[in-house]
Amino acid sequence: MPSQKLIYIPISMAQNITKREKDYSQWYLDVIREAQLAEHSPVRGCMVIRPTGMSLWENMQQALDKMFKDTGHENAYFPLFIPKSFLSKEAQHVEGFAKECAVVTHSRLMSVDGGVEVDPDSKLDEELIVRPTSETIIWDTYRNWIQSYRDLPILVNQWANVVRWEMRTRLFLRTMEFLWQEGHTAHATKEEAVDETLQMLEVYRTFAEEFMAMPVITGVKTESERFAGAEETYCIEALMQDGKALQAGTSHFLGQNFAKAFDVKFQDKDGELKLVWATSWGVSTRLIGGLIMTHSDDQGLIIPPKLAPTQVVIVPIYRSDEERETVLEYGDSILAELKGLGVRAKLDNRDNYKPGFKFAEHEARGIPLRIAVGPRDVQKNNVELARRDTLSKSFESRDGIGNLVQDLLETIQVDLFEAAKKFRTEKTSEVETYEEFKQVLKEKGGFIYAHWDGTAETEELVKNETKATIRCIPLEKGEEGVCMVTGKPSKQKVLFAISY
RNA sequence: CGGGGAGUGGCGCAGCCCGGUAGCGCAUUCGCUUUGGGAGCGAAGGGUCGCAGGUUCAAAUCCUGUCUCCCCGACCA
Numbered sequence: 001m002p003s004q005k006l007i008y009i010p011i012s013m014a015q016n017i018t019k020r021e022k023d024y025s026q027w028y029l030d031v032i033r034e035a036q037l038a039e040h041s042p043v044r045g046c047m048v049i050r051p052t053g054m055s056l057w058e059n060m061q062q063a064l065d066k067m068f069k070d071t072g073h074e075n076a077y078f079p080l081f082i083p084k085s086f087l088s089k090e091a092q093h094v095e096g097f098a099k100e101c102a103v104v105t106h107s108r109l110m111s112v113d114g115g116v117e118v119d120p121d122s123k124l125d126e127e128l129i130v131r132p133t134s135e136t137i138i139w140d141t142y143r144n145w146i147q148s149y150r151d152l153p154i155l156v157n158q159w160a161n162v163v164r165w166e167m168r169t170r171l172f173l174r175t176m177e178f179l180w181q182e183g184h185t186a187h188a189t190k191e192e193a194v195d196e197t198l199q200m201l202e203v204y205r206t207f208a209e210e211f212m213a214m215p216v217i218t219g220v221k222t223e224s225e226r227f228a229g230a231e232e233t234y235c236i237e238a239l240m241q242d243g244k245a246l247q248a249g250t251s252h253f254l255g256q257n258f259a260k261a262f263d264v265k266f267q268d269k270d271g272e273l274k275l276v277w278a279t280s281w282g283v284s285t286r287l288i289g290g291l292i293m294t295h296s297d298d299q300g301l302i303i304p305p306k307l308a309p310t311q312v313v314i315v316p317i318y319r320s321d322e323e324r325e326t327v328l329e330y331g332d333s334i335l336a337e338l339k340g341l342g343v344r345a346k347l348d349n350r351d352n353y354k355p356g357f358k359f360a361e362h363e364a365r366g367i368p369l370r371i372a373v374g375p376r377d378v379q380k381n382n383v384e385l386a387r388r389d390t391l392s393k394s395f396e397s398r399d400g401i402g403n404l405v406q407d408l409l410e411t412i413q414v415d416l417f418e419a420a421k422k423f424r425t426e427k428t429s430e431v432e433t434y435e436e437f438k439q440v441l442k443e444k445g446g447f448i449y450a451h452w453d454g455t456a457e458t459e460e461l462v463k464n465e466t467k468a469t470i471r472c473i474p475l476e477k478g479e480e481g482v483c484m485v486t487g488k489p490s491k492q493k494v495l496f497a498i499s500y
Numbered sequence: 501c502g503g504g505g506a507g508u509g510g511c512g513c514a515g516c517c518c519g520g521u522a523g524c525g526c527a528u529u530c531g532c533u534u535u536g537g538g539a540g541c542g543a544a545g546g547g548u549c550g551c552a553g554g555u556u557c558a559a560a561u562c563c564u565g566u567c568u569c570c571c572c573g574a575c576c577a
Contacts, residue, residue, distance in 0.1 A: 025571070033511090044568060099575070166503065167575055174576065227577095235577095247577065284577050287513090315535050324535095356537035374536055385537080500576095 034364040035301035045169035045176035051296030055309035081128040086136040090261040096228020103129040139262040154186040172289030180284035193277035204249040213304040213417035219472025229257035240293040243445030245497035252282035313485040317374035453483035453488035
């Protein structure tokens with residue numbers, strides 16, 4: 001776990017900064033700033049994603065999108081605005097989102113004394129809601145797309161922005177506007193829809209663990225944590241370095257709720273008119289927050305090789321123009337070799353920064369591997385290779401560097417996952433009594449497995465008394481027992497944690 | 501939305517208590533010297549002190565309102 005004190009302090013600046021006490025949030029914000037991922041926008045609770053952050057997101061998008069396509073999905077795009085009446089068609093759905101909607105009421109402005117005001121004459125007949133999620137507008141559309149069982153399944157995904165008027169925001173983890181992907185599928189049978197829900201949960205698990213190197217627990221949400229309008233919400237839960245849990249992705253089995261609300265029926269093989277079964281699933285830019293809080297250290301961000309916009313940076317070291325020329329030529333040849341192997345590499349030939357500065361900067365931005373080359377290396381046919389995750393350095397032969405880098409990138413990917421998993425294991429406890437639960441939560445935090453009687457009352461009680469919530473009922477079945485609070489029977493232990 | 505803290509050149513801050521017209525470090529630009537872990541010296545540019553009112557001869561400083569950010573609660577991907 002990072003010391004939470006400071007990252008990236010130029011010695012010359014230290015005296016100015018060290019005065020400031022830093023907590024985990026501040027550390028988190030510092031990583032974002034030093035890695036140049038994002039910043040606050042002039043609008044409350046929103047953020048500007050900088051190119052560095054965007055290319056990271058694009059890599060995540062690309063990997064996810066491929067996994068969606070591989071499982072038979074297609075991309076589509078639905079409108080940003082949802083007529084107010086649509087939202088009220090599914091009772092639970094409105095209830096869940098009503099409190100956090102941005103509402104468009106007018107369509108024009110007018111000049112008044114050099115300023116502008118809303119033109120009262122432009123009031124809309126029906127207000128438009130800026131989508132907090134797209135189930136309603138999509139199911140309204142699906143009604144027209146679906147008549148026969150031959151029209152099913154519909155397997156659609158949308159990459160979009162959504163707006164939720166949050167009371168309290170946090171860069172990446174909870175912004176008012178965020179980028180995400182939302183899959184919306186329609187099926188002829190319940191079994192097929194349930195299978196789809198579980199399949200997408202597995203896609204998310206795979207992405208989190210194999211690409212983000214972020215271990216997750218898969219499970220089902222309790223009724224109180226369920227998505228508004230869903231029959232069942234599945235999720236992946238990750239553990240951050242400060243011991244708090246992060247819901248990293250959700251996959252919902254929506255039953256026939258939206259089909260009923262939007263009157264989406266199909267004629268089946270047997271000639272009968274039936275309601276369509278639905279799923280929806282999504283992950284958002286919150287994943288970037290999860291990535292930061294899983295891997296970063298006091299030197300800054302650490303990006304797993306598979307997602308890193310730049311996987312290897314080559315830093316040339318030289319004194320004279322003559323040396324510069326030889327070293328850059330040497331660096332270029334390495335760059336060409338790496339690129340030829342499909343490695344995302346860059347040569348940092350900026351002339352206005354010294355090598356030490358570049359080392360620190362690339363570390364802050366989380367580039368997995370660094371190759372430093374100077375006159376001595378050229379002479380010996382060497383390179384200096386430095387790993388971001390372990391901060392270790394070694395000298396390697398120039399020959400075969402491409403393959404070595406490829407291997408090392410894979411190693412780093414695996415090591416990051418293993419390190420995160422080790423951390424999670426250490427931060428995971430299993431308790432039998434409520435006393436033990438409270439003590440562990442206070443002293444150690446992290447994930448706690450405990451028996452629960454399955455009632456919302458007990459869940460609520462634990463939440464009120466300890467702030468810990470049931471993150472999920474793990475899919476991996478455990479043994480039966482008795483509830484730590486009430487002593488009533490429990491089918492299996494559930495996962496508790498304090499969450500973001 | 502309730503409680504606490506904060507908004508001053510691009511970034512990080514001091515100045516505010518006790519009003520007198522803005523300063524430091526970093527960054528930027530130019531020059532010379534430097535370059536294997538965040539370079540040195542010299543010179544230069546850049547701020548109507550979050551915004552709006554008020555008090556005053558005079559406001560970054562005092563008063564009121566408002567917006568935004570951070571932390572703690574309630575809400576949530």
